[in-house]
Amino acid sequence: MNLFYLSPELSLVGVAIVVILLDLVVPNKTILAGVSLAGLSLPLAFSVALWGTNATTFNGMLTVDQFAILFKLLIVAIAALIILASVDYAGRFLAHHGEYYALILLAASGMMLMAATTEFITIYIALELSTLSLCALVCYRRDRPSSEAALKYLLLAVLSSAVLLYGMALIYGFTGTTSLVEIARNIGRNAIVLMGMVLLVAGFGFKIAAVPFQMWVPDVYEGAPTPITAYLSVASKAAGFAVVFRVFFTAFGSLDLAFDWALVFAILAAATMTLGNVAALTQTNIKRMLGYSSIANAGYLMVGLAAASALGRSSVVFFLAGYTLANLGAFIAIIAITNHIQSDRIDDFAGMSRRTPVLAAALAFCLISLIGLPPTVGFIAKVYIFSSAVAVGLTWLVLLAVVNSVISAYYYLRVVKVMYLSEPAEGPFPSSGALKVALAVSSLGVLVVGLLPYPLMRVAEVAAAGLLP
Amino acid sequence: MTVGLQHYLVLSAVLFSIGFYGAISKRNAVVILMSLEIMLNAVNITLVALSRYVTPVAMTGQVFAIFVMTVAAAEAALGLAIIIAIYRSRETVDVEKIDLMKW
Structure with missing residues (x-):
């Protein structure tokens, strides 16, 4: 002890x-x-x-x-x-x-x-x-x-x-x-x-x-x-x-059992990401939309779990770190905005690019990372996790996941569109210092790890390798 | 007839099912909480019976059951506190009327 x-x-x-x-x-x-x-x-x-x-x-x-x-x-x-x-x-x-x-x-x-x-x-x-x-x-x-x-x-x-x-x-x-x-x-x-x-x-x-x-x-x-x-x-x-x-x-x-649960997780992954992405399409509340997005991301993560390999493990660890940065960044920007406008409706984010340019840019950047576009960490994480699944022959699951990523672009980009193309309802507003620090840390993390993923990838590999007794 | 391990396991499976049925079909939040406690107690019966028959020396299952009871008490306290908070704001504990957001 x-x-x-x-x-x-x-x-x-x-x-x-x-x-x-x-x-x-x-x-x-x-x-x-x-x-x-x-x-x-x-x-x-x-x-x-x-x-x-x-x-x-x-x-x-x-x-x-x-x-x-x-x-x-x-x-x-x-x-x-x-x-x-x-x-x-x-x-x-x-x-x-x-x-x-x-x-x-x-x-x-x-x-x-x-x-x-x-x-x-x-x-x-x-x-x-x-x-x-x-x-x-x-x-x-x-x-x-x-x-x-x-x-x-x-x-x-x-x-x-x-x-x-x-x-x-x-x-x-x-x-x-x-x-x-x-x-x-x-x-x-x-x-x-x-x-x-x-x-x-x-x-x-x-x-x-x-x-x-x-x-x-x-x-x-x-x-x-x-x-x-x-x-x-x-x-x-x-x-x-x-x-x-x-x-x-x-x-x-053990191998015979791993086959059983890997199959269960593969099926659950397919259902989870599809339901999460399709249901997110019609949401009008941004917190609810990110709720469905979080379900969809659980689906992507389970793709790595279904791979049931060392590569799958390290890719899930890396995806979790990248998802954490992007999702936290998005939420912190949303907290900063909703603290002021007191509404979670996506329509009320209209014209945020003019009312609060920095917050809107950070939110848009983090949402782009959640879609999985370069040069963000979300892109690297998705490539990593999908390659681990392809390596064990789960090509059908990866194809489904890629289709899902395309679907997800619609609802993430809709928020960006509302912020950048709609007319603002009121004038600009300031936000608090603590929120700015938190937002800077997570957005910079999304960018830096997206451009230089290797160190974090190495750490994820070490951690995943150390799991087995 | 002697009472063996199967009897305890069947009893706990039946109790677990009753609790599960109550948890998904009842409308009163307090009754749902009670059904959940039944489920946890069904698990406790399984654990203690298995402890007695499978590992009589180590008593792992009995220790597990004590921890489950402790956590269940904390859960019940938190659950009742939340139900009181809900009752104060809308004068009902009927889960079908607690529908501000879609279930």
Whole structure:
């Protein structure tokens, strides 16, 4: 038992407690955001210090390898950007700032644990730690849409975790253990294991927003406070994929089983991206549209999962990093705009290129990355993930994914068209400094990684290679 | 007749199905929450029975069941808090009337 291996999560929980306590004595609530941001440097430093270790601790419950640490770094970065993006929003629309930032940090610690857990009980606890924190955050405005979204999120989350638990119980009953590594040793291919695997796919499918477990996404994305929508769309999905990778590659990695689940994920990928893209076409609310876009992106990510190879793994890690940059950038620009115009309707974005040229340009750039056009990271990520699928012979799936990317160009570019070609309703407006910093970081990330993808690709390869025990 | 592992597994499968049916067919949010608790408890029965029959020494399943109960309590608390927030804003907990956004 070595607490140093758990130090990123422990320090993050410590920071969250400090933020809640500071809330009681500090009159100026903006300080809390500063403390949370500064506090995030602790898990960042610990994660960097742990890079390169390859250890299992707490009786096999927790694994510290480069795969886990890369996801921890990603989630720390996401949490930092979300906190930056929240400062202005929280000041305008939210009460109880201390708990708000603390819940963001607690959700982050749960998601960091999700990437590192290698045992069913800890996977479940980490999953619920993040889900329950996020659910409280979804409800944070406590008005009608927000509480309705939170109710839908909670009920479906509990339903899916019950299904997940039943799957875990079946696998445990067959193998007599809850540790992923030992499951891999005891497992065979029979009805109980296959049914357990199907239940696990259903349970995790909710978390990563895969069809047919995606119905919560549009409503929750629309009703939640916008920074939390952004958080859900990137961090929750990244952590969900991390835990799916752990479970399916470590526990069910044997060849005959991998064939079964790779086929399931290929079919789910096809359904997920098609439904996400087609449903996004008719949306009038930008948060709802990005909700469907997030479903579609889960489909692209599952293409890499269906490849079930080392190349597939590293391409998914790279795609997640690129998707995070582009989607967060788009959401931060939307937060900056909607904070001022107080409307999520796409039509109300008319003439933003003249009202706020920088925000409009950044939003357009991030949307272009989400389509997957060069010179953005979205292009490289899609080429990478599709090539991994072609390498194992999933050409039909890649063709479908390319057709889907073309469909998606319509609804992303419609937003750009409204911003650049429609007449503005009112005059220009300024935006806050914290939002500008967050937007600059993510948009520059989209551009720089798009032009120089090799270093991040190398890191993704190292992380993906370190996954298997 | 002795009660064996199958009896517990069948009982928990039946309970899980009842809970699932309640969760997708009931309209009152509190009843849905109760159905979800039934599902979680069905899983607990499976876990404890498997623990007794499959790994009697390690007791992994029983530990798992205790964690599930703990998390279920947290979920119920959060769920009821959200239901109260909804009731305050619209005087109903009927999920078919909570339809501001399309389901």
